[in-house]
Amino acid sequence: MKQTPTSILTNSNLRKTPIRLQVLQLLLREETALSSQQLESNLHKPDRITLYRTLRTFEQKGIVHQVVDGTNNPKYALCLNACNEHQHLDQHAHFHCVQCGKTICLTEVSQPSIHTPAGFVVQSSHLALQGFCPDCIFKGKKKKSTL
Amino acid sequence: MKQTPTSILTNSNLRKTPIRLQVLQLLLREETALSSQQLESNLHKPDRITLYRTLRTFEQKGIVHQVVDGTNNPKYALCLNACNEHQHLDQHAHFHCVQCGKTICLTEVSQPSIHTPAGFVVQSSHLALQGFCPDCIFKGKKKKSTL
DNA sequence: TCCTTTTTTGCAACATCGTTGCATTTATCA
DNA sequence: TGATAAATGCAACGATGTTGCAAAAAAGGA
Ligand SMILES: [Mn+2]
Ligand SMILES: [Mn+2]
Ligand SMILES: [Zn+2]
Ligand SMILES: [Zn+2]
Numbered sequence: 060m061k062q063t064p065t066s067i068l069t070n071s072n073l074r075k076t077p078i079r080l081q082v083l084q085l086l087l088r089e090e091t092a093l094s095s096q097q098l099e100s101n102l103h104k105p106d107r108i109t110l111y112r113t114l115r116t117f118e119q120k121g122i123v124h125q126v127v128d129g130t131n132n133p134k135y136a137l138c139l140n141a142c143n144e145h146q147h148l149d150q151h152a153h154f155h156c157v158q159c160g161k162t163i164c165l166t167e168v169s170q171p172s173i174h175t176p177a178g179f180v181v182q183s184s185h186l187a188l189q190g191f192c193p194d195c196i197f198k199g200k201k202k203k204s205t206l
Numbered sequence: 207m208k209q210t211p212t213s214i215l216t217n218s219n220l221r222k223t224p225i226r227l228q229v230l231q232l233l234l235r236e237e238t239a240l241s242s243q244q245l246e247s248n249l250h251k252p253d254r255i256t257l258y259r260t261l262r263t264f265e266q267k268g269i270v271h272q273v274v275d276g277t278n279n280p281k282y283a284l285c286l287n288a289c290n291e292h293q294h295l296d297q298h299a300h301f302h303c304v305q306c307g308k309t310i311c312l313t314e315v316s317q318p319s320i321h322t323p324a325g326f327v328v329q330s331s332h333l334a335l336q337g338f339c340p341d342c343i344f345k346g347k348k349k350k351s352t353l
Numbered sequence: 354t355c356c357t358t359t360t361t362t363g364c365a366a367c368a369t370c371g372t373t374g375c376a377t378t379t380a381t382c383a
Numbered sequence: 384t385g386a387t388a389a390a391t392g393c394a395a396c397g398a399t400g401t402t403g404c405a406a407a408a409a410a411g412g413a
Contacts (some may be wrong), residue, residue, distance in 0.1 A: 074409050109362055109413085111400065116361095127276050129332045154326055165326075171318035172371060173333070178340030179301055179312075185276045185334040186320070193325030220379050221389060242370085256391055258371065263390095 062087065064142075071120040071144070076111055077100065082117070083137075092126040092134035092162040120122065120144050128155040128162040129187035136164050150183075157193035163192060209234065209287075218267040218291070225249065225256055229264070230284075239273040239281035239300065239309040267291050275302040275309040276334035283311050299333040305342035 062067070063073040064083035067113040068075050081102050087094065095114060099105045114135055121142035128135040134153075150157045155161075170184050207213070211230035215222050228249050232240065242261060247253045253350040261282055268289035273281040281300075288295045299315040302308075317331050 065224040076409075077363085086218075086376060107399085108364080108401085111360080121328065127217075127274070127278070127334065128254070128291075129272070129274050131278050131280050133278050145219065150322065154328075165323060167323060168320060171300065171320065171365065173315060173318065175301075175335065176312060176314060178343065179335070180338040180343055181301075181335045182304070182337040184336065185274075185332070186318075187274065187332040187334075188320065188326070188328045189331065191327040196325065196327055223380075223392085253392060254370090254391080255372080259390080279397065 060167070061110070062137075073116065073120065077104070078106070078113055079117075082110070082113055083122075086123065086135070086137045090163065091176060092128070092164060093134035094132055094134050111148060124149040125161060125188055126153050126164070127185040128153050129189055130155060130162075134162045136162075143194045152186040152188060154190070154192065156195055157189055158191055158195035161192055161194075162181060209284075211298050214269055217271060219231035220263065220267065224251070225253070225260055226264075229257070229260055230269075232285045233270065233282070237310065238340060239275070239283035241279055241281050245282070268294060271296040271298050273309060273311070274332040275335055276336055277302060277309075279307045283309075287312070297330075299335060301335045301337070301339065303342055304336055305338055308341075310339060315325060 061100055064080045064087065067083055073079065082098055085098060085101055094112055095107075096116075096170060098112055099107060102110070114123065117135070118125060118165070121138055121144050122140065123135045124138050126136050128134055130140060137151055138147065149164075150170045152165045154163045154165050155164070165188070168186070170186055171185070173181065174182055211227045211234065212222060214230055215226060220226065229245055232245060232248055242254075242257055245261075246254060246257055249257070259278055261270065264282070265272060268285055268291050270282045271294055272287050273283050275281055285294065285296055296311075297317045299308045299317070300310045302310050303310070304305065312335070315333070317333055320328065320331070
């Protein structure tokens, strides 16, 4: 079934409030991961604190996952359907375009298997790639998008 | 030749000031990457602003590299000798211990080669691993170290 | 529709992190 | 031991993120 803001909130037993619906709408429309600032500047009646709480709630419920893209500026993207309040299953790489600033989930690129030095026990990993996204390889697009 | 705080500053044409010498001493002694807060709390007469400027200068000169360990809290570690003011060559993975909080450069683990989707041009990457470090696999050590 | 219950919001207040401008101090070297 | 350039220390500011608490709003049943 296709996901809608309403269906997502219903499935997670969360009330349908304006900010939550708007955040989900933005994340569903964009294919990219968004920072809290990017979300805030695209909301209708934004309240910083409510947005932070919204994102935390979504993360706890398995609706969004926090993205590590190497900028030390946390981004948020929709989880795959398999995630829920008990576990996150978002083991894919992420790409950050140094030209337009977009951060993209590479859902088809799974975490590489690493030969870790003896004595280390790896539980999870983040792979963040930097470079040029398909839109930016060709000359035209130069400016950072606000979304 | 063995690196000392003094030799490092001399090689980079930087003046030998107390804070710079202390930061280098800490980074040389610890095998781990340290955050600006961790550094600050282990300095003798710390000034936050001077420390930030010190770290920025060191990064520009190829003395330290900023470490992405997945916590969104930037860490700093000494570069290999090959780095300089023109280029950084620190393409290794980093490990963050969820028990003791230490972040360790895995200099022997180089970046994995990734099969990126068509259209993306990768220039650099960060691989951050999370789990238990050798010191923390066995029961004893439970508390986060301040260094 | 209206009332009750529970969740969610909005605001104030605060903490941490990081940056810039500028006058003062200090390291370096002649 | 000065002269000079580099580095520091401080004030001031902006951005980010958190908590407590009273007010508002969503949900569901009467
Ligand atoms: Mn993702
Ligand atoms: Mn490193
Ligand atoms: Zn791009
Ligand atoms: Zn450890």
